[in-house]
Amino acid sequence: MDIQPKKKSLPHVLIFPCPAQGHVNPMLKLAELLAIQNIYITFLNTKYIHNRLIQFNDDIQALLECYPKLQFKTISDFHSEEKHPGFGEKVGDVILSLSLYGKPLLKDIIVSEKISCIILDGIFGDLATDLAAEFGIQLIHFRTISACCFWAYLSVPKLLECNELPIKGDEDMDRIIRNVPGMENLLRCRDLPSFRKMDDSDTILDKAALLTQQSLKGNALILNTFENLESPALSQIRLHAPKLYTIGPLHHHLNTTKKTSSSSSSSSKSNFFEVDRTCMTWLESQPLKSVVYVSFGSITPMKGEEIIEIWHGLLNSKKPFLWVIRPNMVQEKGLLKELEEGTTKEKGMIVGWVPQEEVLSHKAIGAFLTHSGWNSTLESVVCGVPMICWPYFADQQINSRFVSDVWKLGLDMKDVCDRKVVENMVNDVMVNRKEEFVRSAMDIAKLASKSVSPGGSSYNNFQDLIQYIRSTSP
Ligand code: UDX
Numbered sequence: 178m179d180i181q182p183k184k185k186s187l188p189h190v191l192i193f194p195c196p197a198q199g200h201v202n203p204m205l206k207l208a209e210l211l212a213i214q215n216i217y218i219t220f221l222n223t224k225y226i227h228n229r230l231i232q233f234n235d236d237i238q239a240l241l242e243c244y245p246k247l248q249f250k251t252i253s254d255f256h257s258e259e260k261h262p263g264f265g266e267k268v269g270d271v272i273l274s275l276s277l278y279g280k281p282l283l284k285d286i287i288v289s290e291k292i293s294c295i296i297l298d299g300i301f302g303d304l305a306t307d308l309a310a311e312f313g314i315q316l317i318h319f320r321t322i323s324a325c326c327f328w329a330y331l332s333v334p335k336l337l338e339c340n341e342l343p344i345k346g347d348e349d350m351d352r353i354i355r356n357v358p359g360m361e362n363l364l365r366c367r368d369l370p371s372f373r374k375m376d377d378s379d380t381i382l383d384k385a386a387l388l389t390q391q392s393l394k395g396n397a398l399i400l401n402t403f404e405n406l407e408s409p410a411l412s413q414i415r416l417h418a419p420k421l422y423t424i425g426p427l428h429h430h431l432n433t434t435k436k437t438s439s440s441s442s443s444s445s446k447s448n449f450f451e452v453d454r455t456c457m458t459w460l461e462s463q464p465l466k467s468v469v470y471v472s473f474g475s476i477t478p479m480k481g482e483e484i485i486e487i488w489h490g491l492l493n494s495k496k497p498f499l500w501v502i503r504p505n506m507v508q509e510k511g512l513l514k515e516l517e518e519g520t521t522k523e524k525g526m527i528v529g530w531v532p533q534e535e536v537l538s539h540k541a542i543g544a545f546l547t548h549s550g551w552n553s554t555l556e557s558v559v560c561g562v563p564m565i566c567w568p569y570f571a572d573q574q575i576n577s578r579f580v581s582d583v584w585k586l587g588l589d590m591k592d593v594c595d596r597k598v599v600e601n602m603v604n605d606v607m608v609n610r611k612e613e614f615v616r617s618a619m620d621i622a623k624l625a626s627k628s629v630s631p632g633g634s635s636y637n638n639f640q641d642l643i644q645y646i647r648s649t650s651p
Contacts, residue, residue, distance in 0.1 A: 188293045188650035189217040191286060192319075193305075195298040196226045196254065196275075197268045198449050198475035199552050200321050203401045204298065205447045206427040207319070212244035213434060214643050219290050220247065223254040223271065225261055226449070233448045240445050250290075252282050264449060265476050265505065266375065276304050287312055294649040296399065299392035306394050315649045316395040317422075323551050324400050324407040324423070325360070325579050326370050326572030328414055332357040333386035342382075344369075350592070359409040367591060368578035372570050385571065393418050397645065401425035401555065403628035403635045406584070406621065424639045426555040428534060430629040437631070449475060450530035456499055457535065459526050463497055466543035469603055470536055470562075472501035473548035477569040481509050483594045487546070487567075488516055490599020491525065496543070496607055498525040499536065537562055544587070544606045546599075549573040549580065561622035563587040563614035565602045567594065585617045 194204035208220045230237055255274040256262060262270040292314060297305045299318040309316035320327055336342040339356045350367040357364060372381035392398060397420035404423055415421050431444045491498045507513045517527050537560040545557045549566045554576050557564050564587035566577030581589035588602045606614055628635040
């Protein structure tokens with residue numbers, strides 16, 4: 178009698194991002210990359226987010242048709258539609274409710290879909306740690322932040338022990354931090370990841386540090402970065418998380434994979450807002466590398482006076498600008514109307530939401546005034562666009578320090594919001610010091626492309642990740 182070896186079933190990966198734009202974007206790119214590899218994927222969103230994806234992305238249905246092994250599932254976030262905190266500044270309320278009450282729902286999905294591996298957004302802390310152990314499945318944490326930020330969070334206990342933390346008020350901000358190995362003499366207090374602009378006491382920093390410790394409790398860790406960009410921080414992280422896959426920049430990895438496989442479909446989109454494409458026509462009419470693209474991501478709130486300072490700084494710089502002001506960003510509607518009228522006169526454009534990857538790769542873009550969100554930073558890096566940074570929270574403070582002082586890709590406004598500073602920095606980046614910034618931006622863009630091409634570090638690490646995921650099926 179022939180004894181056939183037991184056939185392995187196919188792996189089935191559950192991917193669960195935090196319900197925020199900067200998290201769903203890279204995790205959906207990862208889902209598509211895995212789907213190309215013929216791996217079963219269940220992509221889990223809260224109902225609130227899923228509805229927005231359907232509403233604002235025509236190609237979601239096409240994505241499902243293209244990859245029959247990819248499916249979307251939804252989960253309740255325990256908030257009613259009418260009183261929903263949304264996905265902006267109050268997204269922490271949704272993360273909290275999911276972390277507190279989401280486990281049974283997750284358990285149902287693991288059972289009903291016969292999940293063999295979970296890729297969980299690390300911002301959910303230990304939400305899936307017990308479940309993975311109970312079902313004997315693999316748990317991979319995915320962090321959407323930079324490696325330098327991840328390492329700074331991991332260093333927080335040491336900084337407390339050495340009395341380098343907490344920060345003692347505004348006058349303490351320029352003190353140099355010495356106990357983040359690999360970053361000695363680089364970070365000032367003001368460059369540490371921070372939530373000060375949301376919460377004066379900065380107690381969230383302790384929670385963020387704790388979540389990062391919990392990210393180490395999975396079987397593996399994924400970071401959306403590449404080796405050549407952040408190797409010192411990555412070497413430090415590997416001492417705590419040896420199974421670390423750096424597979425980014427994910428959007429570029431996906432685009433490159435699709436290009437090399439001659440796929441005709443474009444990469445998945447996951448906009449939470451309606452995209453205004455009129456800006457692309459406007460960009461066509463602008464001279465080469467002349468436009469400042471301005472966007473502060475999906476969460477940063479702005480006070481009226483900050484908007485006014487940035488606006489005057491841009492006008493005084495005399496460079497055309499394309500500025501994303503999200504529908505929910507300005508409370509004073511009169512102010513928005515005033516800006517729009519004044520801007521049009523001055524040959525600028527204000528829009529609610531743009532196709533950012535496409536904008537950054539347009540030949541008319543010469544600089545990016547950004548909040549230094551990690552996705553935006555990587556998108557700018559890939560396109561070789563120099564940056565002016567005005568960070569708001571979390572990893573953005575340390576990302577902007579790296580952009581200006583390590584990668585030399587631009588300038589960091591940090592805690593200042595002043596029209597003269599905006600004007601000067603725009604002129605420095607686009608005129609006075611243009612060559613040096615463009616040179617380093619081009620060099621790093623080349624490294625990014627190399628990393629996701631066959632034989633590159635992110636490419637190879639992704640192959641290893643697939644092997645690992647395949648090995649998880651029972
Ligand atoms: C947040 C944090 O800022 C970030 O640091 C963290 O790592 C992830 O979550 P967010 O503030 O939204 O995200 O910024 P960012 O990470 O830059 O993500 C914004 C995304 O929205 C980018 O992928 C960007 O391309 C996209 N976007 C932004 C658009 O598609 N259109 C726009 O008009 C503006």
